[in-house]
Amino acid sequence: MRTPIIAGNWKAFKTIPEALALVGELADSVRGVSGVEMAVCPPFTALAAVAERLRGTSIKVGAQNVYWEKQGAYTGEITPPMLQGLVDYVIIGHSERRKLFGETDETVNKKVHAVLAHNLLPIIAVGENLDENEAGKTGAVVTRQIRGGFQGLSADQARTCVVAYEPVWAIGTGETATPAVAQQACAYIRGVLREISPVYADAIRIQYGGSVNAENAAELLSQPDIDGALVGGASLKADQFAAICAAAG
Ligand code: PEP
Numbered sequence: 001m002r003t004p005i006i007a008g009n010w011k012a013f014k015t016i017p018e019a020l021a022l023v024g025e026l027a028d029s030v031r032g033v034s035g036v037e038m039a040v041c042p043p044f045t046a047l048a049a050v051a052e053r054l055r056g057t058s059i060k061v062g063a064q065n066v067y068w069e070k071q072g073a074y075t076g077e078i079t080p081p082m083l084q085g086l087v088d089y090v091i092i093g094h095s096e097r098r099k100l101f102g103e104t105d106e107t108v109n110k111k112v113h114a115v116l117a118h119n120l121l122p123i124i125a126v127g128e129n130l131d132e133n134e135a136g137k138t139g140a141v142v143t144r145q146i147r148g149g150f151q152g153l154s155a156d157q158a159r160t161c162v163v164a165y166e167p168v169w170a171i172g173t174g175e176t177a178t179p180a181v182a183q184q185a186c187a188y189i190r191g192v193l194r195e196i197s198p199v200y201a202d203a204i205r206i207q208y209g210g211s212v213n214a215e216n217a218a219e220l221l222s223q224p225d226i227d228g229a230l231v232g233g234a235s236l237k238a239d240q241f242a243a244i245c246a247a248a249g
Pocket of ligand 1: 009166170171172173174209210211212230231232233234
């Protein structure tokens with residue numbers, strides 16, 4: 001059985017005081033929720049404060065990005081050793097990073113290797129944009145992204161990764177993929193994973209992301225190949241995020 005994982009991607013929202021207020025409220029709201037792994041991914045500036053506030057709770061912490069080198073003259077970058085002890089998870093290859101900051105399957109793969117080498121767990125984001133979707137290229141796009149992201153990983157490493165299937169047209173648009181469409185894509189991704197790692201494909205958790213909210217979460221999360229959600233907008237509201245976590249538990 002795969003334990004569902006709900007992760008909140010806060011993007012570039014929340015100052016340190018705002019972040020502390022949100023996780024304070026969230027920690028209260030999810031008390032009693034079980035059977036689901038929960039994580040919040042605040043901006044780097046709030047990571048230490050949030051990690052400290054959540055110590056001893058059931059909510060884990062993730063980063064939204066990382067650089068692949070250990071250290072060096074890389075102005076503005078954050079490296080895996082800097083995240084050790086602060087976070088469990090690192091989101092890698094979010095579509096906003098691919099689109100706005102030029103990330104490629106190759107850089108995603110370097111980051112995945114770097115994160116795993118430092119005992120952190122990657123959440124590898126994949127998904128097609130609207131044009132690709134309308135051209136019937138969803139399968140080809142996610143196959144390329146999954147093969148690229150998992151390139152060179154051992155089966156043991158592959159097994160610990162989380163995949164987030166996030167159709168770009170559904171992110172921040174309020175246009176959620178239907179449960180059937182999301183399930184079909186996640187099952188397809190599991191098939192690609194099976195080709196890479198036949199032994200562990202059934203252990204790898206695949207999240208759906210794209211306008212998940214308290215109302216649509218339960219039906220999405222009840223699909224057999226959807227093992228959680230990567231949540232943007234709704235993760236900025238404690239009651240909404242807690243309801244999504246409860247729907248997964
Ligand atoms: C995301 O940013 O990963 C995301 C899924 O955003 P939203 O839930 O707002 O669509």
